[in-house]
Amino acid sequence: MNILSYLFLGFLGAALTTRWWLVHRQLDHVQRNRGSVPDAFRARVPLEEHRRAAAYTVAKGRFGRWELVVEAVLILVWTLGGGLDLLDRLWRGLSLPELATGVGVLLSLTLINALLDLPFAAYRTFVIEERFGFNRTTARIFTVDFLKQLLLLVLLGGPLATAVLWILMHAGSLWWSYAWLVWLGFSVFMVWAYPVLIAPLFNRFTPLGNEAIKQRIMTLLERNGLSSGGIYVMDGSRRTGHGNAYFTGIGAHKRIVFFDTLLEQLAADEIEAVLAHEIGHLKRRHIRKRMLLMAALSLGSLALLGWLAQQDWFYLGLGVTQPSGHAALALFTLVLPVFTFFLQPVLAALSRKHEFEADDFAAQQADAATLVRALVKLYRENASTLTPDPLYSAFHDSHPPAPVRVAHLSSQAV
Ligand SMILES: [Zn+2]
Numbered sequence: 103m104n105i106l107s108y109l110f111l112g113f114l115g116a117a118l119t120t121r122w123w124l125v126h127r128q129l130d131h132v133q134r135n136r137g138s139v140p141d142a143f144r145a146r147v148p149l150e151e152h153r154r155a156a157a158y159t160v161a162k163g164r165f166g167r168w169e170l171v172v173e174a175v176l177i178l179v180w181t182l183g184g185g186l187d188l189l190d191r192l193w194r195g196l197s198l199p200e201l202a203t204g205v206g207v208l209l210s211l212t213l214i215n216a217l218l219d220l221p222f223a224a225y226r227t228f229v230i231e232e233r234f235g236f237n238r239t240t241a242r243i244f245t246v247d248f249l250k251q252l253l254l255l256v257l258l259g260g261p262l263a264t265a266v267l268w269i270l271m272h273a274g275s276l277w278w279s280y281a282w283l284v285w286l287g288f289s290v291f292m293v294w295a296y297p298v299l300i301a302p303l304f305n306r307f308t309p310l311g312n313e314a315i316k317q318r319i320m321t322l323l324e325r326n327g328l329s330s331g332g333i334y335v336m337d338g339s340r341r342t343g344h345g346n347a348y349f350t351g352i353g354a355h356k357r358i359v360f361f362d363t364l365l366e367q368l369a370a371d372e373i374e375a376v377l378a379h380e381i382g383h384l385k386r387r388h389i390r391k392r393m394l395l396m397a398a399l400s401l402g403s404l405a406l407l408g409w410l411a412q413q414d415w416f417y418l419g420l421g422v423t424q425p426s427g428h429a430a431l432a433l434f435t436l437v438l439p440v441f442t443f444f445l446q447p448v449l450a451a452l453s454r455k456h457e458f459e460a461d462d463f464a465a466q467q468a469d470a471a472t473l474v475r476a477l478v479k480l481y482r483e484n485a486s487t488l489t490p491d492p493l494y495s496a497f498h499d500s501h502p503p504a505p506v507r508v509a510h511l512s513s514q515a516v
Contacts (some may be wrong), residue, residue: 103420110419125170130491132159134158155486161234169222177437201264209259212255236342237340270427297351305336307336308337336359339363344361345368345484346363349384378467382463386463446497457502462514
């Protein structure tokens with residue numbers, strides 16, 4: 103134990119207490135407002151559905167709170183509890199080359215964490231989502247999904263970990279800047295690979311057949327000087343009743359993907375309005391800005407890691423007796439989120455600013471009232487709460503909360 107240990111414990115305690123308190127506020131706020139639908143939604147959301155959304159939010163929050171505690175305990179066990187140290191010793195006992203030992207430690211750490219999360223994921227899917235009628239996943243799909251994810255972890259995480267550790271061992275004191283380039287290359291590769299190689303492992307994508315909707319989308323894209331790499335429908339209903347739509351891929355030819363559930367829920371003009379919002383993110387360069395921000399943050403983090411990895415107190419303070427490149431990487435990824443938790447509202451606020459801008463764009467391109475209609479339908483279908491706690495929302499919501507977003511759009515409706 104050294105100063106870092108106490109600092110770490112302090113931050114871990116403060117973050118856990120704050121998160122628990124925020125969930126408490128959220129549940130309290132939702133329950134206090136469950137008796138009446140907010141004015142802006144009264145015409146379109148029946149009281150019964152408003153109550154169901156409240157019950158859904160409360161069920162998720164109550165369970166999520168215990169997950170927070172387990173997560174914090176797990177970080178403690180891995181670090182000060184000596185878990186990582188033990189894992190490291192087990193791998194060293196095999197007398198493999200240093201690089202193989204490092205990759206083994208990193209992959210097994212990720213694998214164990216994924217296995218420990220499995221019961222929670224199962225409870226969320228088969229108990230909470232099931233109770234509210236959203237779950238469409240079978241035990242078989244759930245298991246096969248998990249095995250595919252493990253395979254991807256080894257196939258993608260293995261080479262990445264090998265490359266970064268090799269650089270760490272051979273590239274001298276500026277290794278972190280080369281590792282950053284590898285990380286950037288990997289990220290760009292993933293943006294390309296996700297729609298063409300990875301997503302098809304989990305879902306079926308078929309070209310959109312509905313000509314009326316297709317025509318609207320093509321007109322909207324042309325008007326904005328965009329072309330698409332195809333408009334696809336994804337069989338999201340295989341797993342969940344929740345709907346979504348997104349752009350994916352790299353460069354000018356981004357694919358547009360609609361969940362089949364979204365197409366069932368919305369009318370043609372509402373789908374157009376939702377897509378106009380997504381185009382807003384592209385046209386206002388949000389995606390580029392976000393990638394640049396992430397690149398800058400990862401460079402800063404890696405530079406910090408480059409320095410920390412040379413300090414003995416970094417390892418000792420976090421429960422690792424034998425310093426090594428892979429131990430530094432593992433500790434850093436485990437512990438960094440604890441220290442950056444209080445930056446979360448800043449990143450969330452930036453994201454919400456972008457959402458407002460994309461909504462403004464959609465209001466100009468399509469029609470604000472139509473987008474409001476689409477959003478209210480989606481809030482209803484997804485049982486999203488219409489009465490979130492403002493402080494909870496400031497920390498956690500990447501999108502403006504329903505009442506704020508709808509009020510903002512409604513002020514622009516003609
Ligand atoms: Zn958006």
